[in-house]
Amino acid sequence: MPFSMDIYAWDSFPIDTLLFWCFAAVMLISGLCVVTVKRVFHAGIAMIVCFVCAAGIYALLGCPFMAALQLLVYVGAIATMLLFAVMLTDKMMEPRPNTTFFQPFMGLFASVLLFGLLWLTVSSSKFGFAGWANSTAASSSAIDITSLSTTNIGLRLLTPYAVPFELISVIILATLIAAIALARKEDRSPADSGTPADAPASPAEPASTPAKE
Amino acid sequence: MYQLELHSVLSVAALLFCIGLYGVLTRRNSIAMLMGLELMFNAVNINLVAFAHFLPHLDGIILAMFGLAVAAAESAIGIAIILSIYRNFRHIDTDGINELKG
Amino acid sequence: MLIALIAIYAAVSVNALFLIWLERKISGRIQRRQGPMLCGPKMMAQKSMWLGGWFATACDATKLIFKEDIIPSKVDRLGFILAPIVVMLAAIAVYVPIPWSATSYHQTEQVTFAFADLNVGLLYIVAVPSLTVFSILTAGWSSNNKYSMLGGFRSVVQMLSYEIPMVFALMGPIILAGSLSLGDIVKAQTQGLFGIPFLGWFIIPSVIGAAVYFICAIAESNRPPFDMPESEQELGTGFNTEYSGMRFAMFYLAEFSNAFVVSSIFTAVFLGGWSIPGITPPPELNLGFCILPYFDLLVGLVVFSIKAYSVLLILMWIRWTFVRVRPDHLMNFGWKFLLPLSIANVIVCTVIAAVQQIYYGGLS
Structure with missing residues (x-):
């Protein structure tokens, strides 16, 4: 939905392109933070920033309904659940088992390869849109x-x-x-086998606090 | 001239997808892997909404909404599984969860 | 656009400061005492109780601004610093689609005066408090304090449990009005129920929904009797414990502006917003210029403020009337009572909307 800023004569200032690239930059940087920072809680916060930027991109692409849904479902439900899980399971004091030295490099290689493939495919495609909307079989409805x-x-x-x-x-x-x-x-005692579980409501003693490191 | 093009949005979504893929492949904490997975879901949704905007066709948004709902459901089950694993193994390092019980 | 941003921030802050003073005065009167009396012009305070203590909030705000910014050494700094910022952001962002008034002076049709009359306004208002939920969780956990963590968990659980009945309760007016935009919902209320203009307010077809929304809104903004996350006796202000100075002021202001937002949404959606039943002229007459230009804008603004502040007074009244809710009672009440009730409200409103459509347009 391109709209113009009222700055003197800049009526054709491409504000939506600028906004899109701002949102995209912040989203990609926070995405990189999600996959690289050591503390999982900080990765969770970066993920929420990423989701909010994605909601902004949906609003720019003409669907504010999807933007609000993204905020409601991803930030309000999924990210909150993930943060709860982080609080319940984050243990920083365990000795880490050894891992393959080359694992990050293999991951990087696979991701870069895939990105190269996708980018080449996308940038060399000619997307022709004429007649798309009229040719699908499901367009017999009145809307x-x-x-x-x-x-x-x-x-x-x-x-x-x-x-x-x-x-x-x-x-x-x-x-x-x-x-x-x-x-x-799993309560094995026969006395309270009938109690409904409310594990999501009263979580167990959180396994970590920020200072345990 | 500076109009937003479809292939820019698709490239951004592809980059986000690959960043998420890197997270899933590299991270050892199971919850961090789930976070990478959520990034991948988001990239796919951006792709769908971009096509819905540029074609324009409404089915992109419908598919994105269904994907959103299924991603939420899958995330809930994933977290429940991870909590069960934590209860049994007392840690969620994916490198250490390599024994079946019994 | 920058002026609009500054205006909204200034309006929100001034409003919140006034509300804190009002809350302290009203709480004082309900408790048979006078409220703040000393910080203000002494002559006016001696004349009447309501004229005293005007500067109390300004003094409080000044004190909080000049306090030392203490960050305890073992907190998680990113979360600790980020949480009040995000809470303030969400509290201001949710003011955007509220329809303060409407005018048809110099316009081709009646234009709603909101900061931005989004066409998914109500969904936006439901979605933005998710940022509040996240930031309270972050604040509780980052404070590295068992009481804060418990307060944060309880608050998140409470807000998530009461968000679902709130959304269902708001669906009644959405079905009756046929739009998610708040401006359209207020306009639909001016048309009246089956042609009777006095019954146009959506509180009448969806009484259950209004009650459920009211209760859920009190729970969403962590107001007493749902203030278990910040209960002073048990948790020592809960997730707020480690915050001092300006950061605490941000949480405090956010809570009060949330209370005002919730009451203005209640008036916009259920009480008819800026319209007076029977007196507000239909927009076709274009009576914008009566005594002043934009006269209908000002009248609408005054009416909206009166209604919103009345609902806010009821909120303050409820604060000191009811006992704090226990956590298990809260969960039972939310999931087992309010949720089925709000679904019943959706069914009732759908039936009324269908009957209204048949009444107006014949069988379809």
Whole structure:
């Protein structure tokens, strides 16, 4: 959604390109922080910065609905869960088992190779868009699938994507049950075999504090 | 002339994907591996939303939303598994989790 | 754009400072005492209780600014320093889509006066407190203090449990109005229920939703009776324990501005925002220029402020009336009572919206 800044006569100032590159730069730098810093908690904070920048990019690409969903689900749920898990399991005092010396270099080699492949593919493709919207078989509905508004997203979710929508709710229900079953404490005593587990609500004594290093 | 192009957004997403891949391959802490995995999911979502913007077609956003939901579910299960592993092994170094019980 | 940013920051800060004074006065009156009386013009204080102690908040703020910035040695510095910043950011960012007023003077149609009337405004307002959740967790853990950590965990658990009924409670008005934009929701309330303008406020079709939203909003902003994360008697202010000076002031200001935001969202979504039932003229008449230019803007602003501050007074009243909720009671209440109730509210509002559509447009 290109919009113009009212700075004198700069009506065609490419603000959205500038903003995109700012968001992309911060996102990639924080992504690098996620994969390189030693303290996992700091990696978690960098990951949240990355998610917020990705939300900004979604808003720039014309879908603020997706941006708000990204904040709500990724930052509010996934990142919080990951930070909880970090607090429960982060042990800094254990001696580290030996690892292969070349592991970081092999990882770097694989990533660089993959990035080179993807970049060459992307930059040498000619993306031709003429007639795309009219040629898909699912465009028989009455809504305009070229406008990314929330109304259209809702309509498209209910027809023709109603079945995946219901299946997602089944997946989430299965996840809920499985996560509770996996994470509950195994109480073997017969006295309280009927107590429901509330492991997500009252976590065990956190395994680390920031000072243990 | 300075319009935002599709291949710039796709390259940025590809770079983020490879950074996440590096994290998954290199990190020893299981939760840090999950963080790299979340970066990869994000890169894929950026890809889909970019196509939805530039084509333009709505299905990119729909697929991105479904991917978001499935990523959240998968992350929850992953964390539950890691907590079980922590309870059994007392650490979550992936290099040390190499014994089956029994 | 820069002026708008400075304006919003100034407005938020001044508002929060005024609210802290108001809260202390109202708390004093509820407890049969006078509240702050000494920091202000003495002559006015002797005339009336309500004129005294105006500078109390300014004195408090000055004290907090000039306090020494103590960072304990064993804290995690990145998290400790980042948490108040992110909390303040989220508290200011959530002011953006609130519809203060609307005008049709010199416009082709009625334009909502908000900092930015996003068309996903309500979803944005639900999404931005996720940053608050993350920063409270970070603050609790980085402080390297068992009480702070417990306070942080409890707060996150409370906020996550009450976010879901809050979203469902807000879905009633979204279905009735047909839009996520707050400006559209307020405009839909001016049209009235089945043609009766006095019943247009969404508190009437979705009473349950309004009650659920009110309770969840108190829980989301960590206000008493849901202030278990910062309970003074048990946890010693919880995640705030290690913070002093300006950092504590940021948490404090963020909590008060959150309370105001929550009450203004309640008025915008359920109480009709800037409109007076029956008196606010339809926008086609274009009565923007009555006595002054932008007259309907000013009237709307005054009405909105009156409604928002009334809801805020009710919040303050509730603070000193109810006992603090215990954690297990809180979880039971949130998951087993409020969540089914809010889903029932969605069903009721859907039925009312469908009946209204049939009434207006025939069977479809």
